[in-house]
Amino acid sequence: MVQVAVAGASGYVGGELLRLLLAHPDVEIGALTAGGNAGTRLGEHQPHLLPLADRVLQETTSEVLAGHDVVFLALPHGTSAELAAELGDGTLVIDCGADHRLVDAAAWERWYGGAHAGHWPYGLPELPGARDALRGARRVAVPGCYPTAASLALFPALAAGLAGPEVVITAVTGTSGAGRALKPHLLGAEVMGSLSAYGVGGVHRHTPEIAQNLSKACGTPVTVSFTPVLAPLPRGILASCSAPLSGDAAAVREAYAKAYADEPFVHLLPEGTWPTTAATLGSNTVHLQVTVDADAGRMIAIAAIDNLTKGTSGGAVQCMNLALGLPETAGLPFTGVAP
């Protein structure tokens, strides 16, 4: 059995990691740590995780995390590099935070500020070449939730030269993506019954990550106009993505069918069926559809994911499976919880 620790166990990403790990056939759950919640029972924060309810959260230190085969970090950015260094290469460290996602130090400094901590193998196995880099890896940078949805929605067309490199994305998300932060605009009374855009105009930190993924996949610089929208649901991302069309409908569809033919978690829906986030709730699947708009000269792809599962914690477990040589799908649900 693989011994696993989770740092940041009282947050949403940590909770989702634990939900999945509890159902993983090859995993034993070890230390659970937290920041301000250290010393409290997990059950106070994650009442849905009954089998772990009486576990007491420890401090997030390398001493507590040491001695596990795998350590998941679900922490604020800026903290993982030091912890990983202290844990050494004997431990597989999977960072659900942003620290090691960007290759370009200048992009890091512009969007996050502070020094760049370097980059780790990027944990989106469905991107061209990514899976091989994750097999046997000792460090993994789990993608952001928006980049997961948007990159998978767009790369097949761009990589196949069927869409131009100026992409436009509006992605609508549930509020768990913001974590358990106590901010007025995340209060239930503000969120329910409201839609709001934020981080408009290229300032959202997931923008350079999407550009990095798509530029690499199609071998040419891609510009990304990205607008995130907050909607009244706990989980789910629906990414509405488009790009200038340079092929025909059949070729576009064929590119997606080919790109995802062997992917266990990415499903190109039957023609005419559009994704719903509800169908992905709690699952590691991506529901995808693509079409072309000849009048507007654009191809449009829509992807739906659960931001906490495939968008973060499920993707992280998938990467663990790959890094450890376990079956890639172990412990990961294919079916959503609906309605």
Next chain:
Amino acid sequence: MVQVAVAGASGYVGGELLRLLLAHPDVEIGALTAGGNAGTRLGEHQPHLLPLADRVLQETTSEVLAGHDVVFLALPHGTSAELAAELGDGTLVIDCGADHRLVDAAAWERWYGGAHAGHWPYGLPELPGARDALRGARRVAVPGCYPTAASLALFPALAAGLAGPEVVITAVTGTSGAGRALKPHLLGAEVMGSLSAYGVGGVHRHTPEIAQNLSKACGTPVTVSFTPVLAPLPRGILASCSAPLSGDAAAVREAYAKAYADEPFVHLLPEGTWPTTAATLGSNTVHLQVTVDADAGRMIAIAAIDNLTKGTSGGAVQCMNLALGLPETAGLPFTGVAP
């Protein structure tokens, strides 16, 4: 007092019309009609409209509607032309449906099918030249809810030559926009906790209407890539709109400030503040913000409205005010109901 009848009083648009008309200082509410619900009390369908609860719905016929100064039609498309002809020019007919929105008969036939009923003065007073055409009009075609949001979000930049004519719109909406239709995907259990796209790829019927508005406003053909997204809230549209940038940020902002300086219902928010649909709930206001993304070379505008108020019924009452020479803002709320 102006005598007003509402056809389609048991639906969402009819209900919102009546809510506004009850608070209108110059209006007396006359006949209320319905289709299948004729013969029932209004209170069964609109329990929020207490003062009208005991009114019995009549059949939607020109006999019942005749004799009023104003008749609002909140009916399925394809029915208003005949009713309007029977009512004659003595009656101001305000059609909340689609029949007379499109100027181009070919566009009508392509997106709606059947014969084009012709076009009426278009009821979006904030578009260039539109207000004058509405003063004294005897017929008004109320815009669709998405076209209201998207056209107001985009035309100032396009008309000023600060953005190119290939626009991309993803607009997220509450479910009342679909009316009271009994369809499985509109059930609460399906809607709550889910986001879904529909009518993707230029097939939504509001696409040609948006193109018509923007093309006219900027004097050149505009192509529209439009993706509507259904989200779990009863009311509200958040339109995320962008276009290739051909000016600078200051000029763009100035264009919007100028376009809406004297508009009572369109509010360009202070810089850095982004619209929320909750702030517009039940009001006739549009909350708007605009920015530029230099990296992506696009200008982005976000508009929030209540799809039933400014998006349909409030816009309709605003048009009635203009057509009758009443104060344009009479009976129309500026403030939303929040949280």
Next chain:
Amino acid sequence: MVQVAVAGASGYVGGELLRLLLAHPDVEIGALTAGGNAGTRLGEHQPHLLPLADRVLQETTSEVLAGHDVVFLALPHGTSAELAAELGDGTLVIDCGADHRLVDAAAWERWYGGAHAGHWPYGLPELPGARDALRGARRVAVPGCYPTAASLALFPALAAGLAGPEVVITAVTGTSGAGRALKPHLLGAEVMGSLSAYGVGGVHRHTPEIAQNLSKACGTPVTVSFTPVLAPLPRGILASCSAPLSGDAAAVREAYAKAYADEPFVHLLPEGTWPTTAATLGSNTVHLQVTVDADAGRMIAIAAIDNLTKGTSGGAVQCMNLALGLPETAGLPFTGVAP
């Protein structure tokens, strides 16, 4: 015009007061104050209140509040007595908080702790005798939201001797009732998709207030089993209330019809129709229905209100109208915003 100040203008109750006061024909809005938000624009906190968006919030002091005809206090409990004393009897002080609701000092100390500040005329005009005490009053204690719904649902049967004095109440509420407090369980991601009980077993502070109202109305001590439930909606209370039956269905119905025959804001629905909170959204109305369960030997009454309107701020404005001799319904909506 009546000059009005609002203390606590950046919270939900303050915002709802201002929404109503903006539409009040006899009111001019003066000073707006806040605690931690003093010095900021109102528009940052209440973007729906466009006409006041640029008002800057002042400190909550008696100096700032002095000189107005009416001061509404929407403050944490424990602060109103001192402010009111400083303002003097020349000012009508309407306290939306709890400080002066309870007559019994021992009950105050048990449920709130600290010294009892005394009691003021109780602002629920529909209770027997209450309206007269409010005419010309200089101080008003606005009821809690649950006591408003539960007291109006129950008193007619109890006062008429048709139901016994051991009442059981489960009241479901939207999350704005908790105010803008930054607590994890009020985050949108926690609230949406969840129902939860809290303050179970008589510990909720509204329990003694309900008991006080019902005991006074029926002239005998009433015991109250009260369970509040939090549900995923911004506004609304649905109070499910029952008591041992000691009359028949017709007599019960007659008691309610009689009690509310002349009340502008309390509506006994037609038989067989049950209240929905949506029908009351943003209005000052109470929707009420009553029935008997002969098998269980209980009468059951269900009341729906908007917790921020009739439940707090609307009730407060209604009291202001009474205290100042204005028409009781001035500025108060009868119709809800639905769907």
Next chain:
Amino acid sequence: MVQVAVAGASGYVGGELLRLLLAHPDVEIGALTAGGNAGTRLGEHQPHLLPLADRVLQETTSEVLAGHDVVFLALPHGTSAELAAELGDGTLVIDCGADHRLVDAAAWERWYGGAHAGHWPYGLPELPGARDALRGARRVAVPGCYPTAASLALFPALAAGLAGPEVVITAVTGTSGAGRALKPHLLGAEVMGSLSAYGVGGVHRHTPEIAQNLSKACGTPVTVSFTPVLAPLPRGILASCSAPLSGDAAAVREAYAKAYADEPFVHLLPEGTWPTTAATLGSNTVHLQVTVDADAGRMIAIAAIDNLTKGTSGGAVQCMNLALGLPETAGLPFTGVAP
């Protein structure tokens, strides 16, 4: 492997059965049938069940259902007796509908109308004596969702003589409990932002079922005042239950601790912690808390379940496990999906 068929596979209960059965280690999914949806792909109705998406729904006939070890019926009431008779005793028939829940034919006729089809072993294993009757059973009547929550919340106190037999229940539910019925009041736009009571006054069909369970458990007739409330969430029941208190707090708590000490799916939460339905989403667990209100002389118990899982389909699978001699918890999730 156990061969299983599901009749009514396109509805919510059928979909939840299939979600659970897909994860069950001992089950192979055979025929899937439907009524009006026969002939269509399951994926059209249950897009979350990817592994079964291309299965075509067959007609609900005994010919199609024959030859399976287990047949789950998720059908409208009135249809299961005939189907079960045709299938014979060789097939384990588990009826998720109401037909065979009530022992008392008069109660059946009063609440459902028509002839009573007789009663089958009642599928709530946690009730005293129920588990034994389910082991090896060939027919199972799955309880209603409300009776599951309310019976488990109340029976330990009643059976122990710590609470009197006049119980009062207000249970709040998500809208999937009403099934996929196309009714206006179940539309998303009506449901979101609203709370409503229905079936008030003892007329809801689950009333006699709760009374039957509690009367049997405590050996004396129990009267039930039951009020269901519809709230804006897809899944979840929170049952607020109370009864006259005839013991003390410690004894009450002890009775619950004892009743559920060995139950895998019923969790008495730590003192001071109250259940949330979110913690049970998609799981077969019941979260329970109990307290006493000395002032009101009542004991209060609150239970949270997922109405589709433990409330129906999960309970049904639990009964299948018992009937077939499989581990009772096989294929049933303990952890909810939250937030």
